[in-house]
Amino acid sequence: MATLLFLQQREQVTAAEVARELEVSERTARRDLDALAVAGVPVYSMQGRGGGWRLVGGARTDLSGLTASEARALFLVAGPASAATPAVKAALRKLVRALPETFRDDAEAASSSSVVDVRRWGSSRAEHVLPRHLDELQDAVIRGVQVRLGYVDRAGTETQRTVHPLGIVSKGPSWYLVCDTEAGRRTFRIDRVSSARPTDDPVRRPDHFDLADSWREIADEVDRARxxxxxxxxxxxxxxxxxxxxxxxxxxxxxxxxxxxxxxxxxxxxxxxxxxxxxxxxxxxxxxxxxxxxxxxxxxxxxxxxxxxxx
Structure with missing residues (x-):
């Protein structure tokens, strides 16, 4: 995304310029430029002196239509200082450099304008520790593949099951995996996941599934039970x-x-x-x-x- 925005801004770029601007290697820059072409973005390369990469016919992407307020909102949501992982911070840093110059100051200010502090008052311990299998489960949700899940329940009993991951929810200091199983819709606390092995089988996703609506129903049911x-x-x-x-x-x-x-x-x-x-x-x-x-x-x-x- 940052490469495409940078290309639109400059009209013509070299792999070296992309690498320098986005803090990646030239090899990565060339790979990303090639990937844009494979994805159907009309980019082409020109060889020789004065060559580089250009967009055919000045093609544009809808992302370039971001307004100043939309850019601020994007970075406000994506960049709370204590919640952003190193990968998120690096991605934001690259993306902000590809924004129009008039948007950059506001976007950078928005990314550092809020802090997510999940510690309760009176507690010096940071309770929002990322579960160790969170990355694998997020990847499975995004790729839409089933997962062979090891899980330790409240009584300490460990079981193995194959689940269809539908989404991940962060509530307070805890993370939850919402998924379909042979027994129906289930929710698992990710800090109790003992193993997560993605398979190559596609997820069975219910028609018209909406994670926010599903979680609201789950939370209401838990509140009633409690x-x-x-x-x-x-x-x-x-x-x-x-x-x-x-x-x-x-x-x-x-x-x-x-x-x-x-x-x-x-x-x-x-x-x-x-x-x-x-x-x-x-x-x-x-x-x-x-x-x-x-x-x-x-x-x-x-x-x-x-x-x-x-x-």
């Missing part, structure tokens, strides 16, 4: 923001009641744990059901009164 209990409550209007901070996506806000309070639904793992989370919010929240959560709250209140109620 928080199977739903409690009903009413909340004072000035407490809604407190609940949003405390429960995030586990909170559903409903309509107003006749006394001006707001109906809410809060999801949790079990009655006892959810009661513990709600115990400090009694100034704003009244749980209306189920009764088991109310009983746990009453018990917590009694213990607190006995322990801290004074003589």
């Amino acid at each position: 928080t199977p209990l739903a409690i009903q409550a009413v909340c004072a209007p000035d407490g809604i923001d407190v609940l949003r901070i405390a429960f995030g996506g586990r909170l559903e806000v409903g309509g107003s009641t006749t006394d001006g309070r707001i109906e809410v639904v809060i999801r949790g793992r079990d009655e006892r744990m959810l009661a513990g989370e709600l115990a400090g919010l009694v100034d704003w929240v009244e749980v209306t059901g189920p009764q088991g959560v109310r009983d746990h709250l009453a018990s917590i209140g009694q213990v607190l009164a006995e322990r801290y109620g004074g003589p």
